[in-house]
Amino acid sequence: MELLVRYLDRSNSISSVTTPDVVKEEKLRDDLRYYFMSPCEKYRARRHKPWKMGVQILKIVMITTQLILFGLNNQQVVSYNEETTMAIKNLFLKGYSGVDEDDYCVAVYTQHAVYDSLFYVLDQYSQLVQLSVGPISYAEDEDGKLLPLEICKEYYKKGSAEPSDEVYDIDAQMESVCMSLDPKSAQQWRTLNSSFYNLDFYRLIDIKITLQLKGINLQTVRSRELPDCYSFYITITFDNQCHSGKVKIFLDIDAKSSRCRGWKISGTAQKNTQYLLVFDGFVILVCLTSAVLCTRSIVLAVRLLQRFSRFLRENYNRKVCEDDQSEFLNGWYVLVIVSDILAIIGSILKMEIQSKSLTSYDVCSIFLGTSTLMVWVGVIRYLGYFQKYNVLILTMKAAFPKVLRFCCCAGMIYLGYTFCGWIVLGPYHEKFEGLSLVAGVPVLPAER
16 A cells, blocks of 8 residues: 555656656556545546446435335235234134243143144134134135145054053154045034044144145235235144143144235226336346446456556566555445345346235345345445544454454353353253253244
């Protein structure tokens, strides 16, 4: 960096005699000064309008607006999934209080309660259409036939226990027995399969009920969006693995959205979707313009570095050091280009979601959210042209390696505390029962 500064500060080294070499050197010096100017200084020096800065400001406004619009739509999807999950739990789980108990939904402690909860699921499923207040119904296959409910029980091949005599006889090999139940034959479930429901609780490991439902998210119509159709893959598990006298009942839902096969909607929903598609297309155009301008700046910077290196080698027999070379390669431009690429991909995915060709909300959220983060971080580059902000940015830049080393050392202590707390205090306190609890990592209901 010192070599570059000394070269730019040399004002008396040029002879008064105008020669091609002197003109070439002066032109190189002017180009170097111009390259390291701020957008305002460039405008005052050569009346060069700051197109890149204008495009970046426009891009920030448009990408942030796009993210807010997508976020509002995504909130409706999330709220629909959460409320549907709550509704399904209240429909199929007897005695569900509305709040999960630890990592499970409901627990039962007697054989009678297990049978009641099991038959309650089957009875509720058979009356689903009459009970549900939402647009939820049975799933059908490609031929239009209702998909059956499947119930499986897993148990030890052989098992008996006499706790009073401290005697047990267990064959660790496990067996599984399943059967399918058609919703139309609900009245015959218990009479035709009575032997299946005779449970030997000493051998029983778990009972799994799997079923599939269909639903439509109609709340998006209010926001002038086309509704999505959903497939709900539901698994209800009666867990008796511990054989502790407590049977935990889990209900897991895997919701997948898809494009409705047939739909007809009147009003302004379709027109509003077209406006959003046009807006997303304009965002893509702005991001392409930004990426092209930044790529052009990088190419010009590389050419200027080559000119400067060639001049020093031919006239002073010196090489440009790595610190001076890094001044020409602006990392902010790379950040902007990466954010543009992510924004373009996210916008394309958003357009596909708006037209109901895709339903990858999570993937689109990652691209749009990351691009917006990078775009706002890129604004720091323009703050660096002000002296007070530049001091703060240089301080952060100098302290960043030390902060990383501190985080590495603190991470070692943190991992040691996590493992030690789990193994030492885990048996005695509920907050240390699992590694995720000790580490302070929140466990989402879907992960349980």
